[in-house]
Amino acid sequence: MEQATIGIIGGSGLYDIEGVKIVDEVSMDTAWGAPSDNVIIAEIEGVRAAFLPRHGRGHVHLPMEINNRANIAALKMMGVRQVIAFSAVGSLTEMVHPLDFVVPDQMIDRTRVRAATFFGNGVAAHIAFAHPFCDRLRHLVSARGALKGVALHDGGTLLCMEGPAFSTRAESELYRAWGAQVINMSSSAEAKLAREAEMCYAVVCMATDYDCWKEDEEHVTVDMLIANLNKNGENAKSMVKTLVPAMAAAKRDCGCGATVGSAIITAPEKRNPEQVHKLRTILPEYF
Numbered sequence: 165m166e167q168a169t170i171g172i173i174g175g176s177g178l179y180d181i182e183g184v185k186i187v188d189e190v191s192m193d194t195a196w197g198a199p200s201d202n203v204i205i206a207e208i209e210g211v212r213a214a215f216l217p218r219h220g221r222g223h224v225h226l227p228m229e230i231n232n233r234a235n236i237a238a239l240k241m242m243g244v245r246q247v248i249a250f251s252a253v254g255s256l257t258e259m260v261h262p263l264d265f266v267v268p269d270q271m272i273d274r275t276r277v278r279a280a281t282f283f284g285n286g287v288a289a290h291i292a293f294a295h296p297f298c299d300r301l302r303h304l305v306s307a308r309g310a311l312k313g314v315a316l317h318d319g320g321t322l323l324c325m326e327g328p329a330f331s332t333r334a335e336s337e338l339y340r341a342w343g344a345q346v347i348n349m350s351s352s353a354e355a356k357l358a359r360e361a362e363m364c365y366a367v368v369c370m371a372t373d374y375d376c377w378k379e380d381e382e383h384v385t386v387d388m389l390i391a392n393l394n395k396n397g398e399n400a401k402s403m404v405k406t407l408v409p410a411m412a413a414a415k416r417d418c419g420c421g422a423t424v425g426s427a428i429i430t431a432p433e434k435r436n437p438e439q440v441h442k443l444r445t446i447l448p449e450y451f
């Protein structure tokens with residue numbers, strides 16, 4: 165039941181993709197439960213893409229409530245091999261202004277309570293994650309995703325925090341000292357699971373504010389966030405229309421499609437059959 169090879173995960177401010185042909189809306193179920201919402205199948209320049217709003221339409225899921233395993237599994241089961249995700253972020257540097265976009269190449273994971281692996285329960289595997297995003301896809305997004313009037317920064321370190329409360333001042337300064345440029349609450353589990361599912365994954369970080377470190381800025385307020393979220397969401401929709409055809413046309417010559425084979429360490433005869441059955445739904449090549 166291959167429905168799309170390109171996946172789009174929408175974040176805060178990007179709950180739907182109007183202005184493109186909607187082909188279908190699919191209610192999915194996976195071995196890890198239901199995804200955040202129905203998956204919308206859109207046709208963009210003749211290319212089918214599967215769109216999933218991470219927080220659900222109407223924004224009903226907090227970051228730590230999102231069933232990332234179900235989201236990634238659903239997309240993989242639908243045939244998706246490349247995922248472009250969008251996420252609202254705070255800027256931790258003077259270089260990144262609100263309404264700028266950043267395509268990070270590194271990440272620091274400060275989340276604590278999320279399921280971020282398909283493995284365990286009798287099947288152990290450790291995937292390589294030194295480069296948490298697909299560099300090929302990141303370069304493609306940076307090269308082809310430029311929008312008039314929107315600064316697009318190629319590379320940078322994303323810090324993923326637990327939330328849902330925003331950072332303290334001390335935390336914000338700490339993350340700056342660590343060299344992080346942007347901060348969000350959503351990317352770490354998603355990126356790890358996409359890697360485990362052998363999908364290319366890159367995230368477009370859309371800056372809404374300066375977190376809380378900047379002396380001369382008002383502290384983060386919900387009103388300010390919403391206005392910038394909406395503007396960023398409009399820009400993201402424009403970007404999707406050029407990125408999807410470019411992703412479909414690109415040669416997938418990165419290593420993302422073969423990350424799991426050498427990562428599984430449990431002896432075949434010792435693997436829990438129930439877990440093997442679940443993994444077979446997304447990684448039939450190995451299980």
Ligand SMILES: [Zn+2]
Pocket residue numbers: 298299300301363364365418419420421
């Ligand atoms: Zn890749």
